[in-house]
Amino acid sequence: MPAADAGAIAVAAARQAQLTKPAGSLGRLEEIALFMAGWSGREIPALDHLQGIVFAGNHGVAAKGVSAYPPEVTVQMVGNFHQGGAAINALARTCGAHLTIVPIDLHRPTQDISGAPAMSEEECLTALNAGAGAVDPRADLLFVGEMGIGNTTPAAALCAQAFGGGGADWAGRGTGLDAPGVARKVAVVDEALALHGADIRDPFDALRRLGGREIAAMAGAIVASRGMRIPVLLDGFIACASIAPIAAAEPDITAHCMAAHCSAEGGHARLLAHLGLAPLLHLAMRLGEGSGAAVAAQLVRSALAAHAEMATFAQAEVAGAL
Numbered sequence: 069m070p071a072a073d074a075g076a077i078a079v080a081a082a083r084q085a086q087l088t089k090p091a092g093s094l095g096r097l098e099e100i101a102l103f104m105a106g107w108s109g110r111e112i113p114a115l116d117h118l119q120g121i122v123f124a125g126n127h128g129v130a131a132k133g134v135s136a137y138p139p140e141v142t143v144q145m146v147g148n149f150h151q152g153g154a155a156i157n158a159l160a161r162t163c164g165a166h167l168t169i170v171p172i173d174l175h176r177p178t179q180d181i182s183g184a185p186a187m188s189e190e191e192c193l194t195a196l197n198a199g200a201g202a203v204d205p206r207a208d209l210l211f212v213g214e215m216g217i218g219n220t221t222p223a224a225a226l227c228a229q230a231f232g233g234g235g236a237d238w239a240g241r242g243t244g245l246d247a248p249g250v251a252r253k254v255a256v257v258d259e260a261l262a263l264h265g266a267d268i269r270d271p272f273d274a275l276r277r278l279g280g281r282e283i284a285a286m287a288g289a290i291v292a293s294r295g296m297r298i299p300v301l302l303d304g305f306i307a308c309a310s311i312a313p314i315a316a317a318e319p320d321i322t323a324h325c326m327a328a329h330c331s332a333e334g335g336h337a338r339l340l341a342h343l344g345l346a347p348l349l350h351l352a353m354r355l356g357e358g359s360g361a362a363v364a365a366q367l368v369r370s371a372l373a374a375h376a377e378m379a380t381f382a383q384a385e386v387a388g389a390l
């Protein structure tokens with residue numbers, strides 16, 4: 069897998085040091101500019117092609133009463149995405165993202181993970197490839213998000229499998245479950261782990277048994293982006309959980325990723341800590357759809373604008389540090 073361009077980072081850092089501000093005073097905006105320099109290979113990175121992808125899938129485990137909403141909302145929200153009426157449509161418009169909607173076999177939910185593998189090998193591979201194939205090679209930044217009623221349950225199971233712990237450590241309220249609902253969800257995650265845990269051989273097998281189509285697709289998109297040196301803004305709990313199986317085996321896989329935000333979903337902060345990612349925002353969001361990533365994309369724009377447009381001390385004839 070390609071690494072960031074250390075030469076471009078060094079040149080961009082030298083530029084940062086000359087801009088008219090106390091050294092380091094733009095804080096994480098400076099880090100973002102250097103991160104983008106590393107993955108674009110340019111001293112002054114552009115953000116001309118921002119792509120957002122929302123993958124959608126349905127989950128057999130939703131029949132177990134693990135969501136506050138019915139599964140038909142998934143296909144209905146995909147309709148809303150196509151009509152431009154969802155939160156992500158508004159947020160993508162305002163951050164200047166081109167939005168790609170990728171529903172995957174919505175008429176065919178995965179199997180309930182507490183009783184069977186979610187997908188066959190072929191189904192999981194198809195979903196991974198759908199994710200990889202949705203990435204626009206011209207993108208200079210990608211954000212990934214999802215829609216799938218019930219998907220915080222497989223996401224919790226993937227986290228537990230990757231980083232240890234059980235349902236109680238990783239299952240949260242999702243779309244707004246009450247306490248008995250969360251207790252059901254904890255039990256379902258633990259059943260899935262008991263059924264599959266010992267058989268899981270590798271990250272692909274974890275995604276196949278415990279994941280879902282939109283989850284595997286996000287993993288495919290994240291890995292494909294790395295191959296193309298496209299940096300990625302990860303959205304919430306489910307988007308981050310998609311890469312957990314691979315990250316547990318190969319921590320460097322998220323080197324081209326930034327965590328857009330820490331969602332209100334209980335396990336997300338813990339998951340980000342395991343991934344070694346410091347979220348850009350804490351907004352108590354828990355929507356999914358790539359919505360937190362679209363908001364964070366505005367920060368990337370701000371970071372790159374300052375990096376590209378500020379005068380140097382010499383240009384502005386401002387005295388440097390003592």
Ligand SMILES: O=C(O)c1ccc[n+]([C@@H]2O[C@H](COP(=O)([O-])O)[C@@H](O)[C@H]2O)c1
Pocket residue numbers: 134135136137214215216217218219220221241242243244245303304305306307331332333336353354355356357
């Ligand atoms: O992004 C998050 O952190 C997040 C947290 C909670 C819920 N969601 C969204 O809500 C759905 C999953 O919640 P649930 O309760 O149906 O498992 C799915 O469509 C996600 O996009 C998303």
Ligand SMILES: Cc1cc2nc[nH]c2cc1C
Pocket residue numbers: 137141145214215216243355356357
């Ligand atoms: C309405 C609705 C919109 C969503 N977007 C992402 N997950 C969602 C879940 C629901 C219920």
